[in-house]
Amino acid sequence: MIKALFKAFALRWKSYRHRFVPWIALNLQKNERTLRQVKDRSQDKLLQDEEVLGSLLCLFTQLLKHDLKNQRELPQSTHNLDANVPDERSAVMLNTLGFGVARRRSSLQFAGNGVFVTQGRAPKGTIVAMYPGTIYQADEPIFFQSIRNPFVFRCIDGVLIDGNDRAISKTVYRSCSGRDRLGPFLLSDCSWLTSDPVNPLAVGQYVNNCSNEKAANVCYQEYDVPDGFPLELRQFLPNVKYRADTQRPLRCVVLVSLRDINCGEELFSNYYTIVH
Numbered sequence: 001m002i003k004a005l006f007k008a009f010a011l012r013w014k015s016y017r018h019r020f021v022p023w024i025a026l027n028l029q030k031n032e033r034t035l036r037q038v039k040d041r042s043q044d045k046l047l048q049d050e051e052v053l054g055s056l057l058c059l060f061t062q063l064l065k066h067d068l069k070n071q072r073e074l075p076q077s078t079h080n081l082d083a084n085v086p087d088e089r090s091a092v093m094l095n096t097l098g099f100g101v102a103r104r105r106s107s108l109q110f111a112g113n114g115v116f117v118t119q120g121r122a123p124k125g126t127i128v129a130m131y132p133g134t135i136y137q138a139d140e141p142i143f144f145q146s147i148r149n150p151f152v153f154r155c156i157d158g159v160l161i162d163g164n165d166r167a168i169s170k171t172v173y174r175s176c177s178g179r180d181r182l183g184p185f186l187l188s189d190c191s192w193l194t195s196d197p198v199n200p201l202a203v204g205q206y207v208n209n210c211s212n213e214k215a216a217n218v219c220y221q222e223y224d225v226p227d228g229f230p231l232e233l234r235q236f237l238p239n240v241k242y243r244a245d246t247q248r249p250l251r252c253v254v255l256v257s258l259r260d261i262n263c264g265e266e267l268f269s270n271y272y273t274i275v276h
């Protein structure tokens with residue numbers, strides 16, 4: 001009985017400790033070598049904003065072409081039920097970027113799901129994922145959404161991204177996304193809330209934290225979407241502003257590979273490192 005209780009506690013602790021500030025502080029020192037490596041490599045942006053934009057435009061354009069082709073070729077009802085569409089989107093990503101990523105059971109025993117390179121090879125300095133979710137400016141309320149929510153990501157300027165695909169976070173995202181339509185154009189993508197995101201990059205919230213055994217192979221980089229971003233491609237952006245009236249640009253966070261990442265490798269980030 002005591003053994004079972006202890007085991008249950010140990011399991012809970014292993015998944016909770018990444019949010020327990022004293023544990024984080026202790027491990028920042030323990031992980032100093034890993035952290036320094038990541039910091040050294042990411043003091044400057046790994047990718048310039050123009051490169052981030054170029055990559056996103058390239059993938060989104062191909063995804064749009066694929067969707068338009070499907071709509072032309074298949075009647076609407078068949079299209080919606082077509083089980084191969086997610087595979088086709090992965091194929092679009094593989095053809096465009098040279099690799100695919102997906103959510104799978106983590107290689108870490110107590111870490112739940114993680115994100116893996118599942119096809120091809122991601123070269124160093126490539127966008128391998130995006131962090132989806134609702135964007136809260138530093139002064140906007142997130143109290144209820146943040147309760148028992150390990151998916152809240154904090155940018156350097158205090159902007160928060162709630163990447164939880166469940167409960168109240170999911171409702172808030174859907175509602176903000178529905179609100180922000182512009183005529184026929186959807187300005188954001190809701191499908192990351194399901195297991196088949198139309199944008200295969202939108203899985204970054206499932207990337208696990210590095211450790212002494214598993215060094216970080218990706219880092220977070222902030223990216224503000226410029227006003228000129230094509231309207232018809234915004235439907236693939238997995239982020240939406242919580243408040244519509246803010247003049248600030250839409251914040252996105254992309255995960256960039258720190259080295260070549262081979263097929264079958266899990267992505268690990270450092271939760272405490274981000275570059276502007």
Ligand SMILES: C[S@@+](CC[C@H](N)C(=O)[O-])C[C@H]1O[C@@H](n2cnc3c(N)ncnc32)[C@H](O)[C@@H]1O
Pocket residue numbers: 014015016018019106108110111112113114150151205206207208209210211
């Ligand atoms: C942002 S979520 C990542 C996705 C999570 N693995 C899942 O399946 O929902 C962060 C949570 O993942 C778990 N986690 C992340 N890195 C971990 C690690 N290195 N070891 C154990 N658990 C980890 C912790 O429970 C943490 O609160």
